[in-house]
Amino acid sequence: MTARIVNLSAAHQNVQELLPWFVMGTLDEDDRLTVDQHLESCVACRREVEWHEQMRDANIAQPLQRDADRAFAALRARLPGQLQAGTQEPRARASWFASAAEWWRAQAAWLRWSFALQPVAIGALAIALILGAGRPASVPQGAFHALSRTLDTPARLVVVFSPQATQSEMRRVLLANGARIVDGPTAADAYVLAVAPERAENALRQLRTESSVLLIQSLEAEKGH
Amino acid sequence: MLRKIGKPVPDVPQSSVNADDVALIERVVAGDLRAFETLYRSYFPRLTRFLERMMRRPELVEEVLNDTMLVVARNAQKYNHASKVSTWIFAIAYRKALKALRDVNDPVDLDGSLDDLLGPDQHEPKDEMMQLQLRRVLGEAVEALSANHRAVIELTYFQGAGYREIADIMGCPIETVKTRMFHARRRLKALLPAHSEDLL
Numbered sequence: 001m002t003a004r005i006v007n008l009s010a011a012h013q014n015v016q017e018l019l020p021w022f023v024m025g026t027l028d029e030d031d032r033l034t035v036d037q038h039l040e041s042c043v044a045c046r047r048e049v050e051w052h053e054q055m056r057d058a059n060i061a062q063p064l065q066r067d068a069d070r071a072f073a074a075l076r077a078r079l080p081g082q083l084q085a086g087t088q089e090p091r092a093r094a095s096w097f098a099s100a101a102e103w104w105r106a107q108a109a110w111l112r113w114s115f116a117l118q119p120v121a122i123g124a125l126a127i128a129l130i131l132g133a134g135r136p137a138s139v140p141q142g143a144f145h146a147l148s149r150t151l152d153t154p155a156r157l158v159v160v161f162s163p164q165a166t167q168s169e170m171r172r173v174l175l176a177n178g179a180r181i182v183d184g185p186t187a188a189d190a191y192v193l194a195v196a197p198e199r200a201e202n203a204l205r206q207l208r209t210e211s212s213v214l215l216i217q218s219l220e221a222e223k224g225h
Numbered sequence: 226m227l228r229k230i231g232k233p234v235p236d237v238p239q240s241s242v243n244a245d246d247v248a249l250i251e252r253v254v255a256g257d258l259r260a261f262e263t264l265y266r267s268y269f270p271r272l273t274r275f276l277e278r279m280m281r282r283p284e285l286v287e288e289v290l291n292d293t294m295l296v297v298a299r300n301a302q303k304y305n306h307a308s309k310v311s312t313w314i315f316a317i318a319y320r321k322a323l324k325a326l327r328d329v330n331d332p333v334d335l336d337g338s339l340d341d342l343l344g345p346d347q348h349e350p351k352d353e354m355m356q357l358q359l360r361r362v363l364g365e366a367v368e369a370l371s372a373n374h375r376a377v378i379e380l381t382y383f384q385g386a387g388y389r390e391i392a393d394i395m396g397c398p399i400e401t402v403k404t405r406m407f408h409a410r411r412r413l414k415a416l417l418p419a420h421s422e423d424l425l
Contacts, residue, residue, distance in 0.1 A: 017403040020410075026387035056382050058363050066287065068269045072262060075291040079298050082256040
């Protein structure tokens with residue numbers, strides 16, 4: 001009789017320990033049958049099942065929203081050379097054209113546009129210089145604008161904030177300079193800012209003095225020089 | 226009559242063998258950065274959640290996560306198919322988390338006190354507030370468990386891992402997993418305000 005009580009108690013204890021995974025449906029078939037059979041006659045374990053179901057459904061805390069792009073960019077520099085070198089499966093030596101195309105695809109979208117627009121802007125400037133060479137010096141000289149942009153198009157700056165910069169600090173810096181984020185963060189943790197053309201130079205100067213700014217650069221062609 | 230219980234829960238990520246993960250690991254071994262990035266991004270949310278719950282130190286989570294995935298990148302060729310890729314990766318994350326906690330002298334086996342987490346007025350919430358506060362109180366009670374107990378809770382309820390898989394991840398016998406869960410349950414009972422326990 002005593003042995004039977006001990007066995008029953010041991011079976012009860014065994015089932016109690018399995019209940020979390022029973023509720024989750026992650027028990028194997030043998031364990032699940034054992035629990036099923038025990039539950040038919042054990043009120044205490046049935047109450048315990050309800051508790052575990054509540055626990056399962058509680059979803060007690062949502063994780064913080066984290067930026068996988070930024071985290072991956074931080075890890076990338078630490079990856080072993082074999083992984084850092086290639087972005088494709090290993091294959092026969094690629095042609096220089098394929099390599100160039102691969103490099104091109106690997107760049108951030110804004111950088112690709114910058115590269116693409118540079119020769120266009122240079123070519124247009126060259127044409128303008130040639131055509132304008134014989135004109136009188138009295139032709140009104142307006143403020144400089146890249147020829148590929150309309151007069152109202154905001155100037156673009158690329159900025160890298162210090163990792164310690166808080167959101168409120170970034171917000172203050174942006175507001176103080178009339179800038180807004182239009183792209184980013186890129187893989188290099190940079191943001192592209194848009195600034196009214198007439199404020200661009202001042203904003204560039206001012207942002208260089210901010211301690212929370214690690215790098216600031218204009219994406220516009222340099223004036224005249 | 227018994228309610229229908231013990232069935233898989235669709236919302237919970239089931240830790241079935243994932244052939245895609247194995248294929249990604251093989252491509253990582255071959256030096257495929259894109260495969261590694263795909264693997265990284267697919268594990269980022271799950272590892273983030275696991276590490277946040279286990280460590281209670283949000284400032285360390287990304288560092289530990291990246292240390293984990295760095296080991297995956299460096300040792301992908303050592304993945305031996307004896308366990309699921311997820312088990313292998315979570316085991317690395319678990320060890321990295323333990324090490325990080327020890328480095329900052331955060332005891333991994335010591336339970337905390339709910340008094341550290343709840344104000345005195347929150348021990349007996351008013352009836353109308355009970356339901357609203359219950360989830361938070363439960364979350365805070367789990368916070369008061371030791372890192373090892375939190376890991377078992379998180380892997381069981383929120384990562385959908387079975388006890389054998391958890392034993393593999395934590396590098397301990399199955400009986401230890403069961404015992405940790407049992408004690409975590411008992412500890413939660415003791416930590417929760419009486420009214421909250423009734424609601425559960």
